[in-house]
Amino acid sequence: MQPSLFDTAPTTAAAPEPPVRVPRLLQVRRIWAEAAAAESPRGQQVLARFPDAEVVPVASHWQIPELHGNAGNVERWVRVKTEDLVLGVKKSLQTRPNGRSADFIAPSASNGCAMACAYCYVPRRKGYANPVTVFTNIEAITAHLGRHIRKQGPKTTPNQCDPESWVYDLGENSDCSVDAAISDNVADLVAAFRQWPTAKASFATKHVNRDLLRLDPQGRTRVRFSLMPETDARLLDLRTSPVAERIAAVDDFVAAGYEVHLNFSPVVLRPGWQDDWRELLRHLADGLGERARAQAAAEVIMLTHNAGLHEVNLGWHPKAEERLWRPDLQEVKRSQNGAENVRYRVALKRRAIAELTALVEQETPWLRIRYAF
Template sequence: MTVSDLLDVRTVWAEPASLVSMRGQEVLARFPDAEIREVASHWAIPELHGNAGNVSRWVRVKAENLVLGEKKSLTVRPNGRSADFIAPSSANGCAMACAYCYVPRRKGYANPITVFTNVDDILRAVTRHLARTGPKPEPNQCGTAWVYDLGENSDCSVDALVSDGVADAVAHFRGLAGAQASFATKYVNRGLLDLDPQGSTRIRFSLMPPEDAQLLDLRTSSIDERIGAVDDFLTAGYEVHLNFSPVVLREGWQRRWATLLDELSDRLSPAAREQAACEVILLTHNEGLHEVNLGWHPKAEDVLWRPEAQEAKTSQNGQDNVRYRVDVKRRAVARMRELIGVHAPWLTVRYAF
């Protein structure tokens, strides 16, 4: 997938301060033909957010719109799973269109990329947090350094197509002793290979069986391309982990995951396997997203929406979601661990839930 496949930006919606900033001007220079429309807040754009009429234009909204704003909250939050902390995001939204993604729930409907232009403020907030926290007393499941997730509400590999904010973050962590950046991605952006992270950034390639990805991971790099990128990113100085997310329970899921794990064992170099670790995350869905998906990609809901196997769950951010029933999930998590143990015994499971 090329940049032109993902982005055909025709309208840039911009807060006034972000529009006149150096970062904002840098972004605009990449899309010189786009119409610029000023807005008071990146959170309140009626034409984009909460507009039910956009459901039928789901992919076009993501491809043709870009938002510039300033990040107001610079709070670093604890995590403890894939990272020790969640850094303030330098972007939210995405140009890709994964059918299960929770990000569209935040602003409503397609939620194209919003780039925050005050990246320097965000990185200074991380530096201050690290200074207050002090050295990590001992390694934990996240790593030996304090790990900060950079891309909670976006995909940094795609964000890097829009601005140099991701490159600045990689450079910042390269000089930040005792800390490591981390982000998960479904897009292979080979421009990131030139950023010289020197081990200070961990990239987590999200993987699922290709049959699932073809149905659910729309507008993303293929699973074949993601696997093929692992050794290249390791050679370029990244720590490279794997993110098995989401695990979708449908007929044949165990066989498909076993095949994928065998492929990883065959294709990854000894060096990649030695440093790799993974996280396993079973599907969490949302009734509102289910209803939206029925308007643009109903086939996905044939496998995502399974009331007979799911139950209500209130997420950490207070949203009402659905997940697999406790008994179903417990068996599936145990089975995934067994499959990894048999087909990829070299792979450490950092956590599974």
């Protein structure tokens, strides 16, 4: 009897041809590596992709004093993201329920990001540095996902995540488009979901990586391009692809076999925000073809901030905090994971969501909003 696709990790994807293009935002000079990670096939691939980098042995990818908890790194925030990379083995493989953007949050194949969005929550855990950590045990991650998908069985009740497939978010703590330039982890996951008929991968991104167009997802991977008005993106979405480039990529990704949704996130309230969102929606209406419109959906996520991240940001990007940190508009809110954050006051948030939803109905009536919070 042939083994089930759910019982074993799918065959890893072949190295793309032509070679993957490493973006300029990754000028890696140091690779902090656990021994097992560096010796693994995936670790060897990463080391070969950055042959001039110094390899620094570490006992744990979570315990690197030069990076984590080093307050001096605030002044080097972007340089650390550019020059440092971490290789580790993911010890705990857990898939968690979600119910908003996806049915489940998959075990991360990486952690951290080379981009520098001022509102990103991932650095709150690491403290003062947030370079990319690549987890090299990708076979274990895909095998875990296969077992979890098999346990769910077919999806019999449609929900706002997807009417037919169980949706697994791959990039809760990273940006998979950037990760795909560092290793084949993302290529392997896209290949795996291509073979799992009851499930669909999903990730949000602010980086246009056209190498992803060669992966042949066959409709089993959903890419969510994150968008915000350009005036906000210039201040808050540092080191990301321009918003216009993200919009221009949508039709190409749909043609390549991806499902493409939009992620209006975060929505930042300030004078004139409604006019700028109207302009963005008109750009979308002009930029997306009929095929992209027919399958499009969006999620709306209002800004969430954090006092600890506010203090870190004051050390490297205080101008961003003038827009993000608004005690006159915000209140403390405990998140699902127990973190104490600040969000817009309930009545203000409700009114803003209603205003943005009305703008979407006026300017892009073909765009379904999956959820807003």
